[in-house]
Amino acid sequence: MSISSSLSAGVAGLAANSTRLATISDNIANSSTYGYKKATTEFESMVLNQNRSSGTYSAGGVIAKTGRMISENGPLVPTSNATDIAVNGRGFLPVTTSTSMANDNDDLLMTTTGSFETDKNGVLRTKSGLVLLGWPANADGKIEESTQIRDSVGGLQPVVINANQTAADPTTAITLGVTLPAEDPKPGGYTTTVEYYDNLGARQNLTINYVPSATTPNAWQMTITDPSGTTATCNLTFDSTRGSGGNLASASGGGYDAGTGNLTFNLGGDAQSPLTINIGKPGSQTPMRQLSSNYDPKGIAKNGSPVGNLSGLAIDENGYLQATYDTGFVKTLYQIPLVDMANPNGLTSLDSQTFKISAKSGSFYLWNAGDGPTGTVQGNAREGSTVDVAEELTNLIQTQRAYSSNAKVIQTVDEMLQETTNIKR
Structure with missing residues (x-):
């Protein structure tokens, strides 16, 4: 009716x-x-x-x-906490719950923003218990591609930050910006001590001797000696022609490579601890020169730093979580990927602004932030409603x-x- x-x-x-x-x-x-x-x-x-x-x-x-x-993005709100993280564009941060982590459960959850802080165990989590996941870096700060499993959470680990950690950055490269005198050099030559940092962050000294040839003009012999007594000798010849005068004309011995302008010196004779010493490529403007002036070693530069204490954390737009130490050394600890799927609006919504894969959303894929369809990662920011x-x-x-x-x-x-x-x- x-x-x-x-x-x-x-x-x-x-x-x-x-x-x-x-x-x-x-x-x-x-x-x-x-x-x-x-x-x-x-x-x-x-x-x-x-x-x-x-x-x-x-x-x-x-x-x-x-x-x-779910696919709609809210405005980014700046904050003062470096580990406040938001996704700028498409994609989700991979997280899990404290319970899942404790039970070794690989249940993946996703969120677009979170205010993460370290707990008493150093685990980076939100107040609601969401634990941030990422790919861990090696001791040298590099992310191995073999750990970047893209269609599974098998390679992801909870982000753990040790607040009392220390780190050193061993010296791997030295540039010898040295000017040798072309007129009246000392017969015995000149000696320079170059400080570097070893694999343990300790300060060590290289001794470098420059001895002029008694018979060949514009020719020198350079000898490098490390604290273990390991030496390397390189014979140098400098250009005296118009236009190129003062630059390195040739070099031989001591592991010198004319293609790169670098001399490879193995500290302690260990091939696993190479030190690259740049003196320049022949025929170009070189850091090591011979001019009619006084001996001047003030242009020597090197990388590396001594042992430092953790002073801060930051995450860049590519998802690299980096630690900064009080020596100025910056080291990558984790890479945070972004999760994407065919239909974000098909995800299952859960508490605390988290989402879970469903039959409607399709399977997920882990992208490097900024690659493919995904956006970037923004530190010191939260995504608004x-x-x-x-x-x-x-x-x-x-x-x-x-x-x-x-x-x-x-x-x-x-x-x-x-x-x-x-x-x-």
């Missing part, structure tokens, strides 16, 4: 608008929640089979479909009017049914 279907349609309208009111309430309540993705409600009509020739119509009503705009409060308040007024209208339909049907009952009396 049409009047009965009208009552059913009115009830369906009340239920549908109640659902919409629930999503609006959720959105307004979370308008200041970092990383919150607004919920949406869409109405779809329900149509009953109609017999047009009968001259009657039965109302089908309406049904509400809810969803969440995607809720527009003004829009939600407008929707609230519309929903209230629609609810009242459906209630009026039910009231009218009730009055008509009462009239029908009175006819029988």
Whole structure:
């Protein structure tokens, strides 16, 4: 009966608008929640089979479909905490729960932002218990590609930061910016001590002797000696022609490579501890020169640093979590990948602005931040809520009017049914 279907349609309208009111309430309540993705409600009509020739119509009503705009990005909000992390663009940070980590469970969760801090064990986590995951770096700060499993969480590990850690950066390269005198050099030559840092961060000294040839003009013999007594000898000849005068003309011996301008010196005779010493390529502007001036070794430069204490953390746009030490040394500790899938809006929404892979979302893939379809990683920032409060308040007024209208339909049907009952009396 049409009047009965009208009552059913009115009830369906009340239920549908109640659902919409629930999503609006959720959105307004979370308008200041970092990383919150607004919920949406869409109405779809329900149509009953109609017999047009009968001259009657039965109302089908309406049904509400809810969803969440997970792919929509909120504004980035700057913060003062270096380990506040947000995704700028597409992609998700890989996280897990404290319980999953304790149970060695590889259950992957995802979020677009988090305020991460180290706990008493050095684990980087949020106050809600989300643990950040990443690919760990080797002792030398390099990420091995073999650990970067892209379609599984097998290579990911909880990010752990030891607040009391120390690190040293051994010297691997020295540039000999030395000017040798072309006129009246000392017969015994010159000696320079160059400080470097060994593999343990200790200060060591290289002794470098420059002895002029007694028979060949513009020729010198350079001898390098380390604390173990290991030596290397290189014979140098300098150019005296117009335009190239003073630059290195040739060099031989001591592991010198004319193609790179570098001399390779194995500290302690160990091939696993090479030291690259740059003196320049013949025929070019070289750091080592011979000019009519005094002996000048002030242009010597080197890399490396002594042992330093951890002073800060930072994450760059490519997802590299780096530690800074009080010596100025910067070392990569982890690389944080970004998780992506075919349909982000198909993810299952969980508490604390986290999401989980579902059949609707498709399988996930771990990208380097900034590669493929993914965005970048932003440190010192949080992603704001995607809720527009003004829009939600407008929707609230519309929903209230629609609810009242459906209630009026039910009231009218009730009055008509009462009239029908009175006819029988």
